[in-house]
Amino acid sequence: MVGRSQVTSLGLSQVSSLGPSQVSSLGPSQVSSLGPSQVSSLGPSQVSSLGPSQVNSLGPSQVSSLGPSQVNSLGPSQVNSLGPSQVSSLGPSQVSSLGPSQVNSLGPSQVNSLGPSQVSSLGPSQVSSLGPSQVNSLGPSQVSSLGPSQVSSLGPSQVNSLGPSQVTSLGPSQVSSLGPSQVSSLGPSQVTSLGPSQVNSLGPSQVSSLGPSQVTSLGPSQVSSLGPSQVNSLGPSFQDVLSVPLLASHSPSLSHTAKQAKQTNIHAAICKLSCALSIHTYVYIYITKYMSPSLCYIMVG
Structure with a gap:
């Protein structure tokens, strides 16, 4: 069995030449021993072959070294296995590369770990893919970082899931971007918090x-x-x-x-x-x- 030190000594061309089955056979400790440059040399098919436990073993610096195409190749179960510190290490370009199904697979604690710059990098289709519990997990600073196009992409059930403190954090330009169906979905307590x-x-x-x-x-x-x-x-x-x-x-x-x-x-x-x-x-x-x-x-x- 290849040890941690042997995995670390592999050159970039050697790492990129590993087949999906070889990559998936690596243990979590071996995956965590890969340097950021080695991780970034993995192709999309190699990254998608990683199991949830392997993805979870990646450190923040390894996660941040992944390119947009690599991040996009992660399946919902892999994305869901990322810890809060891993999610918060994703850059805006990585976050924007996530597909709707990947965004929807994030748990409330993962969504809450996103910084304002990450939240603002989400596209309208990504925002609309968030479930009510995910929207409700956003903090006031995250909600206030949403742009008008993102706010207008929220569905009635998403708008209705916002708590009073989240509604209060919306700026005038965000409130004015809400459509009639979104405004009519607000509950009395939400209206009162405006x-x-x-x-x-x-x-x-x-x-x-x-x-x-x-x-x-x-x-x-x-x-x-x-x-x-x-x-x-x-x-x-x-x-x-x-x-x-x-x-x-x-x-x-x-x-x-x-x-x-x-x-x-x-x-x-x-x-x-x-x-x-x-x-x-x-x-x-x-x-x-x-x-x-x-x-x-x-x-x-």
Whole structure:
């Protein structure tokens, strides 16, 4: 059996001349003893012959020495066998060479180990191949590194899998790149997590795609950030939402002063909404005393 020292002494031409069956017969310790230049001399067919345990034995410097064609030759099971430190050692060109099935084979911990520059190097087809659990494993810095074309390639189920902190990390340009079907897939808690600048970046077609439960989840500061064109596009949605429990989250333990303060903030937001709407819009607000739900009746004529 060829020892580690013998494997290390093989020249580049000798390594590249090894057949797939010879490469697959190497033990993990022999594979890990190969130098970066030896690993980079392996052809795609040789790399694809490596078993998961052999791939897992590669060190970060060996992994980073693989060329795009070598990385692309790895099967899903081989890609899945890479540890977090191996995944994080991949360069942007290596990451972009991964096929959709390879990207989909990455586990949540592997996806989470990708750096912002690696995430930004993913193509739209790679991003769309990520499963909901993979998307949910991305950290805020990773999410914020996605470009508009990457964000727009996310499917409704992927968008819906984003946590509140991930949604908050999206920049205005990323939010504005979301399509109507993506915006309509956002849950109430996701909509609530949007900051005023994010809400303000939504286009009329995005705003009009919001459903009743999404519209009612908007807070006073979010409503206040809406521009005239955005508010006018809300017409159909608001016609369906004839009663909105604005103070449903109030606690019975709130003092009368605290209730008045919250009612004042809500009233200010609704007044701004009323001013932004067309002259034919009438806003009627009925706030019951103490802890009865507040109802905002909005009629668009």
